[in-house]
Structures are given as structure tokens and as C-alpha cells.
Amino acid sequence: PDQDHLLAVVEHLYLLQDLDESGGVVAAGLEVEEFAAYFWDVESGMLPPELRGLGPQAMYDALDVPVPRDGGLQDLIDRAELMNITHVLAERSDRVARAMLTSLTVEHGLKKLSVEAVYANEPTGGTESGRLRVRLYGQAEGEIYRAVMLEQSTGGQIQHAVQGHNHGYPPYPYKAVIDENAPDPGRNRFGRQQPKKKLVPHDDERRFPAARALCRLRREEHLKGGEIVRILSAGPKKYPIETEWTRNRVEGLIANPKLAGHQVYNRKAARTGREGTSRWNPISEWAWSPKPVHAAVVSLEEWKLAQEVTAALRGGDHSPLLRVHAAACRRGLTVTEISTSGAHAVYQRGARTVVVPTPIPDTVAQHLIEDMEGTR
Missing domain, CATH: 3.40.50 (Rossmann fold)
Known part of the structure; x- marks a missing residue:
């Protein structure tokens, strides 16, 4: 409140009788009180x-x-x-x-x-x-x-992402530019609001293939973060970076769904009760743009497969099914589960349908891989 409002409050509280020249309050039977x-x-x-x-x-x-x-x-x-x-x-x-x-x-x-x-x-x-x-x-x-x-703010941020506008720092293969087609954000009490931005490919044309390569190394070669860092660091001209490649940066890029062309909000919860910490929200709580809104480094299916491989690597799982997926990717094919009965599962592999036991034995997985590698 302004000063006049505060003085009115004091008058009400202290049975104000008069004000001295300095602005002090002279109350009945009390000393002068000042702000x-x-x-x-x-x-x-x-x-x-x-x-x-x-x-x-x-x-x-x-x-x-x-x-x-x-x-x-x-x-x-x-x-x-x-x-x-x-x-x-x-x-x-x-x-x-x-x-x-x-x-x-x-x-x-x-x-x-x-x-x-x-x-x-x-x-x-x-x-x-x-x-x-x-x-x-x-x-x-x-x-x-x-x-x-908070509800209204979250709703606004979700609409921001759904409409294709970027949150935060742009990922490695992109830069953020002002969206000229977005409505004028206007002004608030702090001045003109920040304009809405969208992602476009980075000026360095090597970054797109570099990001695509590191995703492939995880998706198809099942390499861990440290191994990918060594490969990228060994080719600075092919895989340019401002400072240096790190495991956190590689893992962050592989996990970032923006590389699949979508804008996504609410991947992390910043307010965790501990300063400087954040946690991943369940993917069911993420807010996605309904369709791709900028150039994609990888397809959405490739991004999903990379996350499956990452989860398996973190769990120490080098399962036969993952090896089948990797072999299919190398051939430009997809392996999709159609149905399962508990003992057997039906998969669509390219144009063919295969029925295999669950879990897939190593010998069956190797037969499927050899069969795909022999396909022309």
C-alpha cells in the first residue's frame, strides 16, 4: 500500500489524534510512533x-x-x-x-x-x-x-508447447528464433514481454548429422554415454561442439524428444524441495505438440527405440529382443509387437509376421537376425 494508506491504518489502530510535522503519530496517552x-x-x-x-x-x-x-x-x-x-x-x-x-x-x-x-x-x-x-x-x-x-500458469505453458513454441535453451542441433507469426505478447508491469520463439536448424550444418549419429550409436550400436563421448571427441570437425562433449550432454540429447520434431513441456519438475535439483516426471505427464513443429533429427519411432535401449543399458539388460531391434534398424526395418499370450508373442517385422516364445531365447533371436541380414 502507499504511504497515505499506511497512515490511515495507523489512525484506525491507534486512535489517531494528530500528526506532528515529521509524520509521527500522536496517539492518546502514547508516545509518538513513526514509520x-x-x-x-x-x-x-x-x-x-x-x-x-x-x-x-x-x-x-x-x-x-x-x-x-x-x-x-x-x-x-x-x-x-x-x-x-x-x-x-x-x-x-x-x-x-x-x-x-x-x-x-x-x-x-x-x-x-x-x-x-x-x-x-x-x-x-x-x-x-x-x-x-x-x-x-x-x-x-x-x-x-x-x-x-499455478494451474493457470501450467495451462499457459502447455498451450505454449502445443502451439510449437520453445521452452528453455535450444538443443544442440537447433537455435531459437522469434516466431513472426505468433501474437504480440504485449507488455506487463516489467515492460514488454519476451516474444515467442521456435526452433530452426543451427547455422552450423554439421550439427544435424552429428546429433543423428550419436542417436544412432545408442539406438543401433547400444553404446553407453562414455563410449559415445570418445567417438564424438575423436572427430571435432565432424562433430563440432563449443566446449567439449560430456556424458551428461550426450545422454540429455538422446533423451530429448525435441529431436523428433515435437515441442514437449513438463519433462522435469524443478520444484523438488531441494535447491538446484530436479527430477524427471513420468512421460504420461509430458505435454506434447500434437504434430512435428520443427525439422526432426530422428523419427519418433527411432527416438522411442533409443529410450528403450537406454533403459536396458541402465538396467544391465542386453536382451535378445534389443539385439533384434538393432538388427532391424540396420536394415531399415521395424519390429512391432502385435499381441502376446504370455508364452508367445506376435511381432510385425517389416512386411512379415513372426511368432516367437517369450522371453525370446538367444538361439531364436540369432536366427531372426541372420534371417534379416540375409534379406535383400
């Missing part, structure tokens, strides 16, 4: 106090808010006792935090310092139980509003 400082920030109210108020001063200056600023929420908590603050005034409880636990924690911390949190939208007088009921209702409403915002 010691103004603390506010503009980072998300869903963040904990220690992660708020960290924006550069230039950002706050650009907002041109007519209220002075002596720091953010964490600064208030750190300096409340040193500044001999007795009361903290805010417009309402969700201005402290959208998360109910965070606002309660802040209030509890201030209370231990003998600092009372006062909210302008709460009535004065009455019983303590009534005051507490109003406060908790307000904090619950803030938490619900937080959930609604």
Missing part, C-alpha cells in the same frame, strides 16, 4: 523469504513505485530487532506470502522478537478467536489463490 522503514519486494509470493528481494536495484527503480524501499521481506526479518520495530503493517496476510506456512512462519518469527504483525483488512476490537478466524481465512484464501495461479 521506521518500508520493506517490499516484487518477487513471487510463492518463494521463501530468503529468495525474495534479490532483484537488482535498477529493476526496482524502473518500476517507479512512489513508496520508499529499505529492503525486502528477508531484510525486514533480519533487521526488525536491531531497528527496535514494534509493529509490522501490511495490506493483508497474502502480501507476506501466498503459502500459508510461510506467512505463519514469518509471523511466528516476528512474534518471538516481540513484533506484532498487523493487517489492514482485519477488523479491530472483538475477541481474539474472531481475529484469529479472520486471519486464518485470509491465509487460506491466499493458499487457494496460489494453487489457482
Whole structure:
């Protein structure tokens, strides 16, 4: 709230009689009370106090808010006792935090310092139980509003991907360019919003075949990340890279469905409770563009097979079925399971249908591989 609003709150709370020339409050039978400082920030109210108020001063200056600023929420908590603050005034409880636990924690911390949190939208007088009921209702409403915002934000990000626009840093064989056909994003309180971008092939034409080669090494040769890194590093002219090939970069590219021409959102959960960590979401929770929206390095079927090989390698599985898949890829064929009875499975291999025991014995797998390699 602005300064006039804060003064009105103090008038209501302290039976204001007069203001002295310095802006202090002269209350009946009380000493002059003054506003010691103004603390506010503009980072998300869903963040904990220690992660708020960290924006550069230039950002706050650009907002041109007519209220002075002596720091953010964490600064208030750190300096409340040193500044001999007795009361903290805010417009309402969700201005402290959208998360109910965070606002309660802040209030509890201030209370231990003998600092009372006062909210302008709460009535004065009455019983303590009534005051507490109003406060908790307000904090619950803030938490619900937080959930609604997350739902709406996630929905917007899903539509962003479905429409073919890129999230994050572009993968190795691509670059991100502004989508001239996208609607104008307009402005918000921080200025003009970032334009929507789409993926196009990188200016270095060697990157597409390089990415295709490393995917093939996993899909057909069943090579592990370290082995692929050695092959790529041995041919810097054929497989260019700004810094160096690493196992994480190779594994990340192989796992990235954007190489199949689709935009995909929600592959990872960034908010895990531990700073700097993320986890993979189940593929059922990924949001895909319904059709390819940029040039593909590999087909979707090739990408899926690469993920199967990766899972098998991580599980120490060099199963006969994977060897059959690899042999089929080398011949430009596909092996697709049509049905299974538990003891036997029916596969479509190219134009032929084969029935094999499950699991496939090594001898049967080798016979299928030799049969495909003899096919012209």
C-alpha cells in the first residue's frame, strides 16, 4: 500500500489524534510512533523469504513505485530487532506470502522478537478467536489463490508447447528464433514481454548429422554415454561442439524428444524441495505438440527405440529382443509387437509376421537376425 494508506491504518489502530510535522503519530496517552522503514519486494509470493528481494536495484527503480524501499521481506526479518520495530503493517496476510506456512512462519518469527504483525483488512476490537478466524481465512484464501495461479500458469505453458513454441535453451542441433507469426505478447508491469520463439536448424550444418549419429550409436550400436563421448571427441570437425562433449550432454540429447520434431513441456519438475535439483516426471505427464513443429533429427519411432535401449543399458539388460531391434534398424526395418499370450508373442517385422516364445531365447533371436541380414 502507499504511504497515505499506511497512515490511515495507523489512525484506525491507534486512535489517531494528530500528526506532528515529521509524520509521527500522536496517539492518546502514547508516545509518538513513526514509520521506521518500508520493506517490499516484487518477487513471487510463492518463494521463501530468503529468495525474495534479490532483484537488482535498477529493476526496482524502473518500476517507479512512489513508496520508499529499505529492503525486502528477508531484510525486514533480519533487521526488525536491531531497528527496535514494534509493529509490522501490511495490506493483508497474502502480501507476506501466498503459502500459508510461510506467512505463519514469518509471523511466528516476528512474534518471538516481540513484533506484532498487523493487517489492514482485519477488523479491530472483538475477541481474539474472531481475529484469529479472520486471519486464518485470509491465509487460506491466499493458499487457494496460489494453487489457482499455478494451474493457470501450467495451462499457459502447455498451450505454449502445443502451439510449437520453445521452452528453455535450444538443443544442440537447433537455435531459437522469434516466431513472426505468433501474437504480440504485449507488455506487463516489467515492460514488454519476451516474444515467442521456435526452433530452426543451427547455422552450423554439421550439427544435424552429428546429433543423428550419436542417436544412432545408442539406438543401433547400444553404446553407453562414455563410449559415445570418445567417438564424438575423436572427430571435432565432424562433430563440432563449443566446449567439449560430456556424458551428461550426450545422454540429455538422446533423451530429448525435441529431436523428433515435437515441442514437449513438463519433462522435469524443478520444484523438488531441494535447491538446484530436479527430477524427471513420468512421460504420461509430458505435454506434447500434437504434430512435428520443427525439422526432426530422428523419427519418433527411432527416438522411442533409443529410450528403450537406454533403459536396458541402465538396467544391465542386453536382451535378445534389443539385439533384434538393432538388427532391424540396420536394415531399415521395424519390429512391432502385435499381441502376446504370455508364452508367445506376435511381432510385425517389416512386411512379415513372426511368432516367437517369450522371453525370446538367444538361439531364436540369432536366427531372426541372420534371417534379416540375409534379406535383400
